[in-house]
Amino acid sequence: MEMNETQALQLIEQMIGSAKREAKDNGFYYLLWGWMVFAGALIDYFLLIGLIPSLQEKHALVWAILMPIAGVISMIGGMMESKKISKVRTYVDELMRYVVWAFSISLFVVCIVMPATSNWPSFYPVLMLLYAIWLFISGGALRFTPLVYGGIFNWACAFAAFFADYDVQLLILAAAVFAGYIIPGYLLQRNFAKHV
16 A cells, blocks of 8 residues: 555654654653662662661662562553554664563563572672663664663673672662663653653
8 A cells, every 4th residue: 555645744743753752751761760779779778788777687678669669650651651652663662662571571580580599799780781781772772872871881880890799789780770770861851852
C-alpha cells in the first residue's frame, strides 16, 4: 500500500511525537532509579558505619525497601505510558525495548546469584558495570551525550570499586548514579521541555 503525501507527513509527526515522549519518559526513569539507588547507597553507608548503632546489622534492609518501591512506580508508569503511546514505533523505540530487557534480565541474575554465592565484594562493582553498559547504549541510541559520559563514568567507578572496601563501594555507587542517572535525567527533562 502506497502512502500519499498527507499520510507520510502524519507518520513523520507521529514518529517525532514518539521520540519526544521517549526522551521525557527516559528522563523520569533515570531520575527515579538514580535517586532511589543514590539514597539507598548513602543510607546503607551511614547505617553500616554505625550512625544508628541499633540498625548497623540491618543496614542492607534499605535496599529491600527502596528497590521494590521503585519497581512498583516503574511498573505503574510503564502501564500508563503504554496506554498513551501511539502504534508507530521508531527504530530507537525497538532498540530501547531490547536494551531494557537485556539490562533487566542481567540485573535480575546478578541480584539473585551474587548474594546467594556470598560474592559481596564484587556485587556493587558488577552493578556499576551493568549501569555503564545501559547508560552508554541508551545515550548512543538517544543521541544524548550526557548518558554516554555517564556510562563512561560508571565504568571508571566500577574499576575503582573493585579495589575498594565494601563501605567505600557504597560511596562510589552513590557518585556513579548521581553522575550517570540523576544529572542526565534532569538534562533529558530540560531538553524535552525545550522541544515541546
